[in-house]
Amino acid sequence: MPDTAAPPVAAAPPASLARKRVTRDGVLPWITTPVALIALVAIWEFYVVQFRVSPLIMPRPGDVWWAWVEMLQSPRAWHHTWMTVYATLTGFAYAVVIGVGLGVVIARVRWLEMTLNPFIVATQVIPKVALVPLFVLWFGFGITSKVIVAAVLAFFPILTNTAMGVKSIDEGHRDVMMSLNATRWQVFRRLEFPSALPFILTGFEIGIVLAIIGAIVGEYLGGNAGLGHLLIARLNAFETADMFAVLIHMSILGFLFYFSIGALRKILIPWHASARLKV
Amino acid sequence: MADQAQPAIALRAIEKWYGTTDAPVHALAPTDLAVPEREFLVLLGPSGCGKTTMLRMIGGLIMPTSGELLIEGRGLWRGAQRQGEALSELGMVFQDANLFPWLTIEDNIALPLELKGWSRAKRIARAHDLMRLTGIAGFEKRWPRELSGGMRQRAAIARALSYDPRILLMDEPFGALDAMTREAMNLELQRIWMETRKTVVLVTHSIAEAVFLADRIVLLSPRPGRVDMILEVPFPRPRTPDLQSAPEFQEIVRRLRRRLAEIS
Numbered sequence: 001m002p003d004t005a006a007p008p009v010a011a012a013p014p015a016s017l018a019r020k021r022v023t024r025d026g027v028l029p030w031i032t033t034p035v036a037l038i039a040l041v042a043i044w045e046f047y048v049v050q051f052r053v054s055p056l057i058m059p060r061p062g063d064v065w066w067a068w069v070e071m072l073q074s075p076r077a078w079h080h081t082w083m084t085v086y087a088t089l090t091g092f093a094y095a096v097v098i099g100v101g102l103g104v105v106i107a108r109v110r111w112l113e114m115t116l117n118p119f120i121v122a123t124q125v126i127p128k129v130a131l132v133p134l135f136v137l138w139f140g141f142g143i144t145s146k147v148i149v150a151a152v153l154a155f156f157p158i159l160t161n162t163a164m165g166v167k168s169i170d171e172g173h174r175d176v177m178m179s180l181n182a183t184r185w186q187v188f189r190r191l192e193f194p195s196a197l198p199f200i201l202t203g204f205e206i207g208i209v210l211a212i213i214g215a216i217v218g219e220y221l222g223g224n225a226g227l228g229h230l231l232i233a234r235l236n237a238f239e240t241a242d243m244f245a246v247l248i249h250m251s252i253l254g255f256l257f258y259f260s261i262g263a264l265r266k267i268l269i270p271w272h273a274s275a276r277l278k279v
Numbered sequence: 280m281a282d283q284a285q286p287a288i289a290l291r292a293i294e295k296w297y298g299t300t301d302a303p304v305h306a307l308a309p310t311d312l313a314v315p316e317r318e319f320l321v322l323l324g325p326s327g328c329g330k331t332t333m334l335r336m337i338g339g340l341i342m343p344t345s346g347e348l349l350i351e352g353r354g355l356w357r358g359a360q361r362q363g364e365a366l367s368e369l370g371m372v373f374q375d376a377n378l379f380p381w382l383t384i385e386d387n388i389a390l391p392l393e394l395k396g397w398s399r400a401k402r403i404a405r406a407h408d409l410m411r412l413t414g415i416a417g418f419e420k421r422w423p424r425e426l427s428g429g430m431r432q433r434a435a436i437a438r439a440l441s442y443d444p445r446i447l448l449m450d451e452p453f454g455a456l457d458a459m460t461r462e463a464m465n466l467e468l469q470r471i472w473m474e475t476r477k478t479v480v481l482v483t484h485s486i487a488e489a490v491f492l493a494d495r496i497v498l499l500s501p502r503p504g505r506v507d508m509i510l511e512v513p514f515p516r517p518r519t520p521d522l523q524s525a526p527e528f529q530e531i532v533r534r535l536r537r538r539l540a541e542i543s
Contacts, residue, residue, distance in 0.1 A: 172373055172375050172377040175340055175371070181366045269381065271382075271424075272380070
């Protein structure tokens with residue numbers, strides 16, 4: 001057995017090298033990103049002061065900061081935040097259930113895919129945001145229309161990524177399961193699902209961002225709740241600094257959602273390359 | 280035929296056609312072949328000779344167009360339905376290790392046992408035994424991507440052995456490895472085979488590999504695939520790398536190479 005003793009030595013270096021790269025990639029953004037942010041705010045401040053821009057057009061960063069701090073202390077603002085979060089997550093949940101379910105079925109039933117494909121492409125090509133007034137007309141000014149817009153927007157990337165994931169399963173892996181006489185359920189549970197999971201999570205990542213966009217656009221166009229509504233209200237009142245504060249608030253929310261999916265990657269697919277690079 | 284003489288694998292007029300009626304491909308002409316218990320049989324031939332088709336049919340991955348296939352005396356197919364009892368006597372190793380990247384090495388090896396409903400403690404213990412046998416102890420918790428090609432193929436062999444099938448089917452298992460690793464793996468395979476006393480059917484297009492490993496070589500010729508000749512390889516075991524420079528070894532290699540050139 002000439003090489004039974006050698007392997008641990010041979011296999012150890014790649015793992016430690018990978019760790020080194022991860023730590024460098026992990027530390028670097030914590031320095032560079034704040035530096036870039038500070039530079040951006042400095043340019044903003046300089047521009048507003050130097051060219052005497054009206055605070056109605058562009059408030060100073062400091063004013064926006066204090067407007068945001070004030071917003072954080074307002075129960076009304078938190079109510080709006082919660083409405084947006086609720087619409088986003090509920091819509092996203094619908095999109096996940098229907099998108100993953102349909103994606104798995106479509107990937108496995110060829111005639112169904114061929115039948116539905118033109119419709120799926122059509123609904124992707126249509127600018128869905130343009131349909132939002134229609135949803136408001138159908139489902140009213142309440143939260144339902146926002147949930148539906150969020151769901152519709154998040155649905156397609158989840159569907160297409162799931163279908164692609166199920167279709168991308170390695171033929172060699174299928175051979176293994178077939179030679180082991182695995183049942184259909186075992187093939188799904190032990191091969192198809194874990195194999196498609198990285199794709200599905202990519203769909204989630206795109207989907208969650210679209211869901212929040214959907215919810216906010218829905219709030220722009222109707223109703224009296226949510227951050228989208230709040231933003232329009234501040235704009236109409238010419239409270240530009242407050243409007244910017246809402247914008248910051250929305251962005252932070254988007255980041256939180258996006259990074260939650262990233263965290264999900266680390267938990268669900270630690271074996272996958274994407275889990276080592278993101279977040 | 281007496282009971283103890285029952286072959287591990289028996290092909291009776293096994294034939295395979297591919298494709299459509301317009302463009303049929305005759306992958307394997309009707310073939311009879313019996314593989315005795317504990318034999319190391321090598322299927323050798325140029326590409327397109329149907330050796331992989333033959334192996335995949337024995338493994339139950341492809342259905343023969345006609346003929347009868349017996350595994351340990353039991354029919355592998357009943358109509359279009361594969362028989363689980365016959366299948367559980369077969370362990371397959373492919374050219375790629377085909378380990379699942381989301382499972383650690385021990386979980387990969389234990390996968391067949393998990394499908395059979397073994398408890399986690401039992402199947403992991405079994406996986407660890409096999410990792411010792413195949414020389415990859417110490418890699419239990421690693422991901423497949425952290426292992427070299429040779430290590431991964433050892434894990435694939437361990438997985439195929441996990442449920443203790445009596446027959447091991449190998450489709451160019453070391454074809455994707457570099458020459459040095461390949462030679463080491465051939466030695467390892469011989470050792471594992473001698474320790475476990477399985478029946479092995481191995482597909483290769485390397486003549487030297489075939490002669491080094493085989494008790495018997497079945498040379499297949501292409502268009503349509505059929506058995507061209509069957510050759511006994513008499514060298515005692517365990518065979519060492521030095522054997523390859525022996526004149527008798529060279530003579531068999533030469534004979535096979537000449538014949539391969541004629542039929543390719």
